[in-house]
Amino acid sequence: MTKPARLRTFWWTLHRWIGLGLTVLLVPIAVSGALLVWHDPLDALLHPSRYAVTGTQLTQPSAYLASATAALDGSAQPVGVRFPEDEGWPVIVMARGAPRVEGGPMRFVNVYLDPPTARTLDVVDFRSSLIGWLHRFHENLTIPEYSGRAIVGWAGVGMLILSLTGIWLWWPRNGAFLPGLRWRRSAQTTTNLHHLLGFWISIPLAVVSFTGVYLGFPQTMRQMMSSIAPMNPQGPRPGAGTIARDTRLTPDSALSAAVASQPDARPAVIFLPVARANTGDRARAPGAEREGRGEDGNAAGPSWRVQLRNAVSGETATVMVDDRSGNVERQPAPLAGDRAAQWIRWIHEGSHSGPVWQFAVFLTGVFPLVFAVTGVIMWWRGRRARKDVAGRTPARGELQAAE
Secondary structure, eight states: OOHHHHHHHHHHHHHHHHHHHHHHHHHHHHHHHHHHTTHHHHHHHHOGGGGOOOOSOOOOHHHHHHHHHHHHTTSEEEEEEEOOSSTTOOEEEEEEEOOSSTTOOOEEEEEEEOTTTOOEEEEEEGGGSHHHHHHHHHHHTTOGGGTHHHHHHHHHHHHHHHHHHHHHHHSOTTOOSGGGGOSOSSSOHHHHHHHHHHHHHHHHHHHHHHHHHHHHSHHHHHHHHHHHSOOOOOOOOTTOSOBOSSOSSOHHHHHHHHHHHSTTEEEEEEEOOBOOOSSOOOOOOTTSOOOSBOTTSSBOOOEEEEEEEETTTOOEEEEEEETTTOOEEEOOOOOHHHHHHHHHHHHHHTOSSHHHHHHHHHHHHHHHHHHHHHHHHHHHHHHHHHHHHHHHSOOHHHHHHHO
């Protein structure tokens, strides 16, 4: 065999066995990702009453919190209010609840509210909902305690290899590009389907797979990214910790102060302040509680975290409103590494990138199912053909006897 032939055989063997070995894992991960591209419209289709809003006018966050608290009836504690990004969608109050079983994961409950009236539309345990289950499966196979996220990350590595080797195997052996685009490259429909769809989706599939690998190993990839481009230090998760009970500011006044600091912005999310940790540490990462002194000489209190969305560009900015002084402090703008990491997530999800890329990401989740079916058929057909050839070839001893 020539060197190109040996190389092609190697890539074909690698492509075939990765595809056969990981099909059971790759297909459900890909399909769940395809469904999550339009998770909100899918949820609205399945639960229309949850999205039956009567208008777009927003009221005060205190009204949403009061309505959600009454609907939760003590089963969970509100931690923040998410305002609709587009008109026609509900306001969502996010709440945390005690684990269902001792030692189990924290419950996350969403209360869907009508924007103008603050009327409760639905109360949903996110982890138990279909969309919540799809998110958990796609991120960590619903087994985070057994390295589920890392398994998904390695599955992304396998999908990346399949997409890149698929381009090599698709390329015609004579090097001509245009003949490779023909439908009738084989007498078998499954083979033609595998080749043609594989070529057109290979580049988007490689991009989505690569970004999935980044998200599958967040800490490792963040270290690599920070070595290339500067990144802000990670703060605590918004809403994490014990919610402060006695606050000087109301949610309405805290939101008003935040919006006044950014005239061209509208509210996206407001998180209730978290009680100060009793640590004595006077430094904090962006977004964390700060132990220090306000302008009046008193200890700085807990802070309301508010995300604002620019009405023109759509970009979000985060400000902290001190509960005691009412001072508004804008958090550091994302650095180059932060923006790159954000774009990686957006590219993988198909969000913030227009309908064309959204549809391409959707196809990268649907086509692996087609590739799995056609690939197994091609492998089985080739296996049978090799057996038939072996059965028709006389053994060496038989040839000697015949001579």
